[in-house]
Every structure is written in structure tokens, then in C-alpha cells.
Amino acid sequence: MPSSYASPCVPPRLRRGARPRGGGRGGFSRPRDPSSRLLPADEARNGDAINFEAYESVPVEASGKDVPAPVNTFNEADLDEGLKRNIERCKYVKPTPVQRHAIPIVSAGRDLMACAQTGSGKTAAFCFPIISGILKGRYRSGFSSIPSPGAAIAYPAALILSPTRELSCQIRDEANKFAYQTGVKVVVAYGGAPITQQLRLLKKGVDILVATPGRLVDIIERERVSLTKIKYLALDEADRMLDMGFEHQIRKIVEQMHMPPPGIRQTLLFSATFPNGIQKLASDFLSNYIFLSVGRVGSSTELIVQKIEPVQDMDKRDHLIKHLRRQSVHGFNGKHALTLVFVETKRGADVLEGWLLRSGFSAVAIHGDKVQMERERALRSFKSGVTPILVATDVASRGLDIPHVAHVINFDLPRDIDNYVHRIGRTGRAGKSGLATAFFSDKNSPIAKSLIGLLQEANQEVPSWLNQYAEGSSSGGGSQGYGAQRYSSGGSYGGRDFRNVIEAEVENNNCYSTNVNADHAVESYYTADDASYDIQNSNIDSSFDTLNIASAGSYNHTDFCELNGAGRVEEDGPLGYASIVATGWD
Numbered sequence: 001m002p003s004s005y006a007s008p009c010v011p012p013r014l015r016r017g018a019r020p021r022g023g024g025r026g027g028f029s030r031p032r033d034p035s036s037r038l039l040p041a042d043e044a045r046n047g048d049a050i051n052f053e054a055y056e057s058v059p060v061e062a063s064g065k066d067v068p069a070p071v072n073t074f075n076e077a078d079l080d081e082g083l084k085r086n087i088e089r090c091k092y093v094k095p096t097p098v099q100r101h102a103i104p105i106v107s108a109g110r111d112l113m114a115c116a117q118t119g120s121g122k123t124a125a126f127c128f129p130i131i132s133g134i135l136k137g138r139y140r141s142g143f144s145s146i147p148s149p150g151a152a153i154a155y156p157a158a159l160i161l162s163p164t165r166e167l168s169c170q171i172r173d174e175a176n177k178f179a180y181q182t183g184v185k186v187v188v189a190y191g192g193a194p195i196t197q198q199l200r201l202l203k204k205g206v207d208i209l210v211a212t213p214g215r216l217v218d219i220i221e222r223e224r225v226s227l228t229k230i231k232y233l234a235l236d237e238a239d240r241m242l243d244m245g246f247e248h249q250i251r252k253i254v255e256q257m258h259m260p261p262p263g264i265r266q267t268l269l270f271s272a273t274f275p276n277g278i279q280k281l282a283s284d285f286l287s288n289y290i291f292l293s294v295g296r297v298g299s300s301t302e303l304i305v306q307k308i309e310p311v312q313d314m315d316k317r318d319h320l321i322k323h324l325r326r327q328s329v330h331g332f333n334g335k336h337a338l339t340l341v342f343v344e345t346k347r348g349a350d351v352l353e354g355w356l357l358r359s360g361f362s363a364v365a366i367h368g369d370k371v372q373m374e375r376e377r378a379l380r381s382f383k384s385g386v387t388p389i390l391v392a393t394d395v396a397s398r399g400l401d402i403p404h405v406a407h408v409i410n411f412d413l414p415r416d417i418d419n420y421v422h423r424i425g426r427t428g429r430a431g432k433s434g435l436a437t438a439f440f441s442d443k444n445s446p447i448a449k450s451l452i453g454l455l456q457e458a459n460q461e462v463p464s465w466l467n468q469y470a471e472g473s474s475s476g477g478g479s480q481g482y483g484a485q486r487y488s489s490g491g492s493y494g495g496r497d498f499r500n501v502i503e504a505e506v507e508n509n510n511c512y513s514t515n516v517n518a519d520h521a522v523e524s525y526y527t528a529d530d531a532s533y534d535i536q537n538s539n540i541d542s543s544f545d546t547l548n549i550a551s552a553g554s555y556n557h558t559d560f561c562e563l564n565g566a567g568r569v570e571e572d573g574p575l576g577y578a579s580i581v582a583t584g585w586d
């Protein structure tokens with residue numbers, strides 16, 4: 001049985017005085033001095049208070065054999081000195097809980113499956129030990145791992161895979177900041193951008209390759225990258241990377257393209273959600289791994305105030321306008337707080353964008369049918385505050401770290417509770433508060449149960465009318481159809497390592513009196529039917545970058561093509577609307 005520890009987090013007090021991380025920038029950029037980042041004027045003047053105390057009460061559990069002890073400071077961590085200087089430059093004063101635990105685990109050479117809430121610093125948690133490990137390996141062997149310029153094939157030491165182009169660019173930007181002046185070279189490869197440019201950069205040498213799966217397969221098949229020297233494999237949004245949309249491609253990359261096997265390479269899986277079915281599947285890629293959960297697996301942070309409003313489909317636009325008008329009044333320094341509006345379909349995104357523009361609101365849409373330049377332009381315009389409303393499909397639901405998103409509106413609720421967790425996680429990041437409003441119409445009843453569980457778990461108000469929907473619906477709207485059980489207790493935190501659940505179940509079946517959380521019983525792998533609803537409807541944005549997936553033989557659908565990336569509101573008070581929206585520009 002895997003050993004485990006559970007610990008409360010030491011309350012770190014942090015101030016972040018620098019520009020929140022950039023991301024989603026298209027094209028290629030040189031490593032920048034992390035201390036010379038552009039700051040919005042207000043932020044540069046005032047510093048940007050980060051309330052990491054918010055994570056104080058989040059329970060942490062790590063299970064597996066011989067789990068390395070967490071660190072309390074970056075200095076304590078076994079990290080390269082140059083990297084530590086960059087961490088300082090980034091004004092990362094203290095590690096976040098996931099960093100405190102993950103960094104020593106990875107530095108000790110262990111495989112890791114880590115689940116931590118949205119906006120809690122997972123990117124640095126895998127980037128720091130990777131960069132440090134590459135540098136240390138270089139010192140040990142006495143030569144640079146960068147291939148000689150002009151070499152035909154690049155041999156990266158680390159591969160970081162992510163589901164969307166924008167997220168890959170964001171990770172590249174982050175890694176570049178952390179690797180500043182260390183000599184560690186980071187290159188990004190993603191679909192929708194000219195491959196020749198990416199190949200040119202690869203030719204100059206690469207230590208860390210950040211990529212979307214489709215473009216990576218393409219580059220490997222062109223024999224421009226070899227995975228034979230991979231020491232670190234990291235999957236960001238790992239549960240997404242291993243679900244029906246990507247599993248085939250990931251298996252191909254990891255198992256059939258000469259990557260060193262588990263045990264030789266180190267494998268790191270990170271996400272805010274980790275359904276048990278995916279955990280099981282993921283264990284194929286891991287060796288003697290540690291499962292780390294910061295907060296309950298798949299839970300949302302209490303920093304996000306969640307409001308669920310009953311709205312008939314035909315009234316949604318009026319409700320949206322009310323919210324946006326109220327926001328204009330409560331805006332900060334004459335600016336609107338950034339609002340991210342999620343819709344279900346690509347067409348729906350275009351239609352809503354057009355309607356908002358006609359109604360006098362500055363809005364822009366992003367979805368998988370837009371060409372990459374349009375996607376990048378939309379994101380840039382939103383992030384800079386020039387266009388304060390972004391209408392998006394799930395292409396923008398995962399990983400994107402957009403500063404100042406004060407309000408996420410689920411104009412259309414997703415069918416899957418995990419998607420909801422990721423969507424609302426675009427606000428309330430890095431210790432900041434945020435507001436998430438969902439328009440709940442009759443057709444959303446399948447998600448009602450999971451939603452209630454999630455709200456209870458995050459100490460949010462559950463509107464009484466929602467219970468009626470939950471009672472009336474049989475399914476849970478949960479990720480891969482298991483959310484109902486998952487959130488049925490709405491209860492306290494518990495271990496979520498599926499290995500422990502299995503053992504506990506076996507013991508239970510053998511009539512031992514072990515106390516098992518029945519609501520976390522192992523789900524069976526979800527079926528193709530469960531996962532494919534969004535594949536069948538060509539208008540729904542499956543939103544991930546799956547270039548070549550059709551040729552890979554997994555799916556043959558237009559959505560998986562080159563261009564696809566693939567309540568009541570309180571007015572005031574401590575958790576009121578005004579205070580929350582204003583924090584977006586604090």
C-alpha cells in the first residue's frame with residue numbers, strides 16, 4: 001500500500017509586485033529579463049497584492065512510496081542558483097502549496113501526478129525542477145545539451161505537452177522567464193503557425209520543447225526532433241491530454257516515438273481535475289509515482305464567488321446585458337473589469353460577439369474556427385483591456401492565465417463539471433478573488449447534482465431551486481459521467497489517489513471495516529459515447545489543437561483539424577459584486 005502524508009499548508013504571505021504572467025502570445029519571443037516585464041501603470045505603482053493566505057486552509061495529501069518532504073522556501077529547495085535568481089526576479093517570494101510539495105518530489109527524480117486548484121502555480125511547479133535538472137545534468141556531464149547549431153535533428157531534454165496553442169505559448173513564455181540567462185533554450189511548436197519558423201528555431205537547439213500534440217507528431221515524422229534523449233515529460237492539463245480527444249496521439253508520442261520508457265524518463269502530470277478513470281489510464285505512463293493533491297481533486301477555489309442564476313434560454317442576452325451594465329458602473333479607473341463569457345458553440349460565440357457589438361459593448365470572440373492570427377489578436381486585445389469582453393468556447397477554458405479577469409460568465413453551462421471548474425478558474429487566480437456567474441436553464445439539469453456538490457465543497461451558497469433540478473435528474477453531469485457520485489457528499493477533503501481507493505475497495509469487499517469514501521469509488525473508463533458528444537456536433541468547439549488526429553486514425557471529424565485549437569448577484573458587501581469586480585484592477 002502506498003504510504004502517504006497529509007499536511008495542512010503553512011500560510012505563506014506573499015506579495016507579487018510584478019506583472020502577472022503573460023501568455024497566449026503568438027509567434028516566438030526571446031527570453032526576457034523577468035524583472036523587466038511590462039506592468040500596467042497602476043500595478044507597477046502599487047504592487048499587486050497576492051493573498052496566498054487564501055490557500056492556507058487547503059489540505060495537501062501526497063501518497064506513494066517514500067514521499068520527499070515539502071520545502072517552505074525556494075532557497076530550501078534543491079534548485080540551481082541561476083534559477084533561484086530568476087525566481088527572485090519574478091518576485092516569487094514564497095512557493096505556493098503545490099510548489100512546496102511538487103518541487104522536492106520532482107527534484108528527487110520521482111514521477112508525479114499532481115492535482116491542484118486553478119491558478120495555484122502549477123506551471124512553475126513543473127518548470128522549476130525541469131530547468132534546474134537540465135542545468136545540473138549539464139554541469140555533471142560537463143557539456144552543453146544544446147545540439148550544435150545546424151544539426152538536422154533536435155534532441156530536447158524535456159517535453160511539455162499542452163492541449164491548446166495559446167497555453168503552449170504561455171508555458172513557453174513562463175519557462176523563458178525562469179530560464180533567463182541560464183542557457184536553457186525553450187522552443188514552442190504548435191499548429192496554425194508556419195512550421196518553417198518553428199523548425200528554424202529547433203535547428204538552433206532546444207532543451208525544453210513545449211508543444212501541442214498534433215504539431216509535435218508532424219515535426220517528429222519530418223525527423224526534425226528526436227525524443228530519444230527526453231529526461232522529463234510533462235503533461236499540463238493532463239486529464240484533458242489523456243481523454244478521448246488526445247489519448248491516441250499521446251500514446252503514439254510517448255510509446256511509439258522512441259521516448260525513453262517510464263523509470264528512465266521522469267513523467268509529470270498536472271491538472272486541476274483528475275477523474276479516476278484518467279488516473280488509471282495515466283498510470284501506464286508513470287513509474288513508482290507520487291500522487292499529490294492540493295485541495296480536493298477537481299474542486300474549485302473558495303476565492304471564486306459562484307452565483308447560479310435561473311435563466312430561460314431566450315432571456316440570457318438580457319441577463320448578460322444587465323451584468324455588463326452593472327459592471328460598467330463599478331468599473332475601475334474608467335476601465336471595465338475583464339469579463340470572460342463562455343458559450344457552447346463556435347457559431348454561438350460569433351453570434352453573441354456580433355450582438356454585443358451592436359448593443360454598444362466592446363467584445364471579441366475566440367474559438368477554434370478562427371485562424372491563429374485572429375485568435376492571438378483577440379486574446380491580446382482582451383488581455384490589454386482594449387476589448388474588455390471576451391466571448392469564448394472551451395478553447396479558452398484551460399490554463400490561460402489572464403490577469404484581471406474579474407468575472408467569468410457561463411452564458412451556456414458546460415455539460416461536464418470539470419469543464420466548469422476550469423472555466424471559472426480563469427478568475428480568482430493566484431490568491432485573488434473573482435466572480436463566476438452561471439446562467440442555468442432547464443436543459444442544464446444533468447449537471448445540477450455535480451454543481452451542487454461543487455458549490456457545497458467550495459462553501460458557496462446553493463440556491464434552493466437548484467435542488468429540484470438535481471432531484472429530477474438521474475445523471476450527474478460529471479466528468480465522464482461520474483460527477484454525481486463524486487460530489488454527492490459535498491463533504492470534506494479526502495485522499496484521491498485512485499490506488500488507495502482501489503485498495504480500500506478491495507478491503508471493503510473482503511469485509512474489512514476500513515472506512516471508505518463511497519462517493520469516490522473508482523469509476524470505470526468512460527465510453528466513447530460519453531466523451532464524444534462534442535465530436536458529433538461540429539459546431540461545438542472541442543477547442544484543442546489536434547493537427548493530424550484524423551490521419552492518426554483516431555477521429556475523422558472537422559472539429560479536429562488544423563485550425564481548431566482544437567442566483568442572485570449582491571450589489572455590495574464583502575462578497576458583493578462591486579468589491580469583487582473592482583479587485584480585477586487593484
Ligand SMILES: Nc1ncnc2c1ncn2[C@@H]1O[C@H](COP(=O)(O)OP(=O)(O)OP(=O)(O)O)[C@@H](O)[C@H]1O
Nearest residue numbers: 021092094095096118119120121122123399401430
Ligand atoms: N510562488 C509564486 N509567487 C507569486 N506568484 C506566483 C507564484 N506561483 C505562481 N504565481 C503566479 O500565479 C498565477 C497562476 O499560476 P499558474 O498559471 O501556474 O496556475 P495553474 O495552477 O497552472 O492554473 P490552471 O489550473 O488554470 O492552469 C500566475 O500569474 C503565476 O505567475
